[in-house]
Amino acid sequence: MNLPDAHTHSSTAASGTAPQFICGTSPADWKQVALLAERDEHVTPFFGIHPWFLNPAEWKEEMPRLESLLQKIPHAGVGETGLDKCRRGIPGLPLQKEALERHLELAARLDRPASLHCCRAWGTLAEMLTKYPRLNIVLHGWTGALHPGTELPSGNWLLSVGLREMERPGLLASIPLHRLALESDGHPETLPELYRRAAQELGMTVNNLVDLVQSNMENLIRP
Template sequence: MMRLFDAHCHLQDPRILSKAPQLIKTAQDKGVARFVVNGVSEQDWHLVKHLSQTYPSVIPCFGLHPWYVAERSPSWFKTLKEYFDSTPSAAVGEIGVDKGTHGRKIDFSEQVEVLRQQLELAKELNKPASIHCVRAFGDLLELMKSIGPFPAGVIIHSYLGSAEMVPEFSNLGAYFSFSGFLMSLKQTKAKKMLKMVSQDRILFETDAPDALPMSTIDSLHFVEGDTSLPKELHGQTATSSSASGSSLGNPSHVMKDASMLPKGTLNHPVNIHNVLDYVASMLEISKEELAELSYQNAVRLFSYEGSKVLEK
């Protein structure tokens, strides 16, 4: 069986936390060996830590996401450092900058300052950091140049930046992680960008419960109990081919792919296979070869001192 390494997800998300045991088991049965679970604020770091203590396959990450910068407490950075002191297996994340629809509501200079503190901490700890970046790649590159390079690596998660910026980020120690969001790019742009990424810097992720791949309905796994799913798809998984072509109560409205699902449909960690298949087709490489090289990339990146990857 192929081995896969989910380099960025959020199993602590309240939408799926209660389902985490089953999600992990199902994904592991499908070859997903490890899950890098990223905290986003002071409010969920304890949940990430608990998941990592409960499941050997969960690698914890603690960080303050740009969307939650305005809600941080005066002692947030002290608290963050305490989590790293007490959790040697942890990496840094999710951190970043965002000029998208949601990110524009948060003061950008504050986002940059919070990101700077966390990138400097990642360097000090000699651990990788998982970075969120939306419509701010130039700003991110400038900040990384001022602090870097990053020998322990950084992960630009759900990378949707330009092909031209790939070498510059790579020179600073960046890895590029791809999720279902990649399918929202024009195929020509996606292919051009993917071809620029060195094979030793490719990672795969789900960003679950977000980033549902825009794949055919019958190729996807759905989260059991997801109330946003049309009733015809409740209980359907990728092994239920009857999901293909389900109608939404209207014979003329036939569902063929995920673009026809409600926007809030939850993403299952098993769907990392869909991202792998898509990238393999773009790079014209076998999915087995791509799965293994991306797995080895993730193992190398997460093999810092104290890491679970190094445990016997």
């Protein structure tokens, strides 16, 4: 499969020659993500602690390991991390914000891109990002909850859309083309249909859309 994927995971990564951003979500899968990146030059690995897997008793002790891994892999990004007010049974927003702040600070200090998850906390996330105006970020699962031109920092960011988000009328039209990315979020079998529908909605060929998304992803990691 040769379709760029701006957000996927190690358990479902597809082989091919297109760029993939493969995100680790906890120490449990960091090693697998690192191995995939080592074997495939088209993979950009990301390492972070997702709010679903944020352990209140352990996450602070895991951060030095995260930094060490990033130091060892100079082209790696930070994430998947973020904020989530949708899922039950996970730590509340105050602890999520503390952990996210540590991730953002690390990404800024090491000059790495960040892949961010957000569910019903976009305003809080946008406010936190104002402290890091130069940070390169992928906002995955973009739902159009904010006006990107005025509510996001002026840094280098991508708004990544999957097949589920495509159900929102007019979503793609609201995204500047140089900010657009497409993702499988761990379901690579959805990519052909996603690219077909997105190309049709944008009035371009699939090949041109592939070139656009690939260029946007490359500009994020090599601006």
